[in-house]
Amino acid sequence: MTNPWPLGVDGIAYGGDYNPEQWPLATRVEDVELMQQAGVTLVSVGIFSWAQLEPRPGEYDFGWLDDILDRLAAAGIKVALATATASPPPWLTRKHPELLPELADGTVLHPGGRQAYRVAAPLWREYAVAMTRRMAERYRAHPALALWHVDNELGCHVPHDFSDDAAAAFRRWLESRYGTVEALNAAWGTAFWSQRYDSFDEVLPPRSAPTYPNPTQQLDFARYSSDELLVHYRALRDVLREVTPHVPTTTNLMLSTGTKWMDYFSWAGDLDLIANDHYTRAHDPLAHVELALSADLTRGVAGGDPWVLMEHSTSAVNWQPRNRTKRPGEMLRHSLAHVAHGADAVMYFQWRQSAAGAEKYHSAMLPHAGTDTDVWRSTVELGAALKAIGEVKGSRVRSDVAIVWDYPSWWGVELDSHPSTDVTYPDRVLAHYRALWERHVSVDVVAPSADLSRYRLVVVPTLYVTSDADAANIAAAAAAGATVLVTYFSGIVDEHDHVRLGGYPGAFRDLLGVRTEEFWALQEGETLTLDDGSVADVWSERIHPADGTEVVRTFVDGDLAGGPAVTRRAVGEGSAWYLATRLDDAALGALTEALLVEAGVEPVLSGVPAGVEVARRQADDGRSWLFVLNHTDAPVDLPPGEVLTGRTSGGQVHAGGYAVLREQV
Template sequence: MRRRTAPEAFDTAAVTPWNADVPGLGYGGDYNPEQWPLDVQLEDVELMQAAGVNLVSVAIFSWATIEPREGELDWAWLDATLDRLHAAGVRVALATATASPPPWLTRAHPEILPRLADGTVLHQGGRQAYSVHHPLFRDYALTMTERVAERYGTHPAVALWHVDNEIGCHVPRDYSDAAATAFRDWLAERYGTVDALNEAWGTAFWSQRYGSFDDVLPPLVAPTYANPTQQLDFDRFSSAALLDHYRDQRDVLRRTAPTVPTTTNLMLSSGTKGMDYFAWADDLDVIANDHYTRADDPQRHVELAFSADLTRGVAGGAPWILMEHSTSAVNWQPRNHTKSPQEALRNSLAHVARGADSVMFFQWRQSRAGAEKFHSAMVPHAGTDSDVWRTTLALGDALQRLGEVRGSRVRARTALLFDYEAWWASELDSHPTQAFRYPDQVLALYRAFWERGVTLDVVHPGHDLGGYQAVVVPSLYLVTDEHAAAVSDVARRGGHVLVTFFSGIVDENDHVRLGGYPGAFRDLLGVRTEEFHTLQEGETVHATGRGPLAGATLTADLWTEKTHLAGAEAVATYDDGALAGLPAVTRRRTAAGGSAWYLATRPDPAGTLAVVDAFLADAGLVGEAGAGAHPGLEVVRRHADDGTSWLFAINHADTDATLDATGTELLTGTELLTGTELVRGGELAADTELVAGDAVGNLVVPAGAVRVVREA
């Protein structure tokens, strides 16, 4: 059996860019021809050409079609599909077909099935019914990967390898016997000795001390709280094992087809917790993301922007692929949301605005049968006489018009720190409140910056922070000394830092930093918290601002702290509750002219916005023109190395918005989606017209619409 022992070394310089033969921006989706008869497959290619599709993912869930019985292989349909797509000029992200093992495999080898913490076995009948820890499954998966690579590694249609699919989506944590064995091996490699593990896990508590690694289990269902560091390490181990599953297949592909790039579709959003995607980034030749908006979120476009910024952060600022999103409703939310054609266009182009060089969907043609038959697609059940198909055509036209932005990048002067290990650790049990949710705190701050049109890079705490004027640190409960020092250095050199409650509390082993909260950030912030005062459901407190927050009133819930000043000034104090008169928001100035702000509570949106406004004023930062003046208007820029820039203005509101091109914000150039020229002072080139008759370069963005200006 083939099990991973160490990463293989490859010459990555030999890898061809995924879009080398894809003109402009990529456009397409998951294509599943095995679900359809030949006449539909032939129609598919004609419709793809009509829509401008140039990239599709193929064979993602095709293992049972390729190998209906063990050792019996049927390649004819896939051969014909790739030949047909190549002839039509459509490039292929070819999957390894390993995302769902065929029923014959799980029937013959039920030991490869994953388990929940309570011992429940997850059986075949859905998808991803496998344990990445079981060597037998890994061997079967690598055999299939090798077969695909050997057959299609030189096929001219193949632009990209698509490894597995949404790895860890349904089984981010497996508690099978195979997982237990692998976990013990991982712990032995991490700690070296069982004494070192005992120290890291604090096993002197509750008589948990281990005498051997053989005694260790995954954090199974127990009579009461499991050891928190054991839980945290199991999260780390599980993410690393899922990454190794990707690496194993990637290595097989590279040995066989070394010039074809590899990726897998990540799930970068505020809702996917299981994988530390920052640790995955270096192993993907291009970052690819799947994103779906939440029907129950009236500001779902803000979470979309966060996800796109996070994807760009994982990509190190490089352009990336939107591998999946939806043309309209999905099938898996409690109450699914049907998108208007305008919302569908806004969703797609918002990803492009924030760094995507390809827009793809699940899926090309809406299925007739199966669990996702009511998930929307580019070709819906209603066929081509439908708003969804007309939107497919309109988006294809828009992406062709925007092809020139390919390869450009988003630039930000402010970073927001986001860390999966802090997320895992902060939401463990037996904490001050079980109502705390890490993504809620991140998004609350992100939304305020979004509303002010301030572009954020969402990055790992280990990212180089030297180029940022401001750094935002929401609830970074777990942080290493090294990363905390890097945040402090931002303020020491004259930058500006905003830290929120429940930050800096523990080290990488989930051990509390003694001497008072917020632990690692105490000296930076000039405060000392002696005790948390969490609030009950429905309980609120109020705070009044002073100084830079003068005139602001904050209404807060969930969290307060008994905080004392130790070099900082109070810029808001509690008016009521157990902590009346104590600081709710503080600021400490640094000798270099920087500042370190501490938000020790959770304000409502208006209060959060007031704090962010004061922080931005302190940092001397302003948003993109027009964003703050028009609620719902999203403004962001992409920049090319040659100095060209493109302004994306996305109006999520139901009223028109205007980017006021006055003073130093004169907006001139070409609006790419309409071909309209914007000029200064009404000097109009021949055969052009002014937007909305304006003679000074103002840009009107109609309600629900998108405008993209190549700036002159």
């Protein structure tokens, strides 16, 4: 069943954050006219407006917001209306400085930026709920209202608060999770370093300590922090559902390889629809590959349903060390790539580029230089393109390959006092994803608990924290016929960060048919060679394969020369592969090709040049649409189909161009 969608929004929604409180009335009038020219259909309003709406405690000024919502409604533009709680007004934290969050070392985070609040503080919750109710009751019947936008990027700047309010909430969370302090002691292994607790009242967040804090304490605090942010979302959402049950509710997640501390798979069931903010990295020449991974991860969190791209950028951002302007065509390709991977809405931060404040150099749909600009012309072109492909709305992406993504494993694998600081998480997921992207294969990014039965190939990178249930789920996929690849430092610990004894890789030992006696972490710059000439670094292991386990590749140098580096074991109708080192890109590509051949996975489209992205969306009635995104500097031939929109001519997609085609049924 498809999730709800913003009310009254047809086709692919288009727009962005709109902050009318920054501008005089004449500019607001112009804004609405220009939005109509650009084809804007949905804007987010009121995100950072609390100080304007309630300039003094209990004194409200809604006139300006009433006016702009009326103007937008008259223009046929729908609104994702925010709860206005994303940042408290200065008077609130001046009146209640005890609401300011704290770092692990006790540093207080003062007002002057945004998100300067303790998410677990009961008084903060009281204020935020009251503001949300006031917004809901005032605008419940407004014709512009299409979607509720709860708060904004929850946890973006303060994913962890270490204050006394957080300590009290953490204790409550622990008592709910473990029931007794004895169970807590067992889970945390507190017999080590005399850390035994006699009551929950003795427990603190993992504040700055003389040396490494308890690792399970750190892992549980990460879980608690993600859950507490979700609790805050629920509190505001519940008010909105009470007052406006007909209006869907969401918040903008930050699904990317750079956002670590919220377990969004655990949030998904509480959002009426999934919305995401994504920004590319200026320094990365392959930023479009990370974009595709993040979009597929967003679709995974959405359970395959269409989702909202709530924010991205038309050009440069303001918060990276060196903020690169997007090249010609890049804005359009990036936007359409999100649609190709499942988005049914394309929105930006923001509509009009700010003249003041910390984000004044962040690009917008309408830049400082006005309408005689490439950015504005691209804004208008994209609006027309999205209108032309409106029929794509509601269709889905279908994949034969899954990559497993797990937030607790990310948190756990990057804890301190591990075998190597070079063993990290998102970059390895991205490396495997890139190998598949380069081979034009469609990929779903899913949780380890997801239904894996429909996939031919399942890639499991560095699943460090592995429950019995998740291990069994992955093993069942292999038994049912999938080719499963598990990589090093997977299955090592249970959900309490306790090592699974008897030999690594713990939870996957039987599935893979290997037993690792000892890790062999490599030093910085150290490399190993495999028997096919592949180069590896970071990691190796002393492995003992079981009977029936095939050694596919061995190390030919180093301390483990002659030992297994890659193994394969037949499992039921499928197979389980183990990669016990970090391969370079060429070697990982070769391994990926072998896996795809064994699994019988075909590319989305054959014969596509390197650097050209292709993706397909399909409807239940058999219709399908092909997206061709040319990230190269040379034109490429158009595949068969009816071109709905694109930068094309002479049967080719322009260099740096795009095309969306309706395929023949």
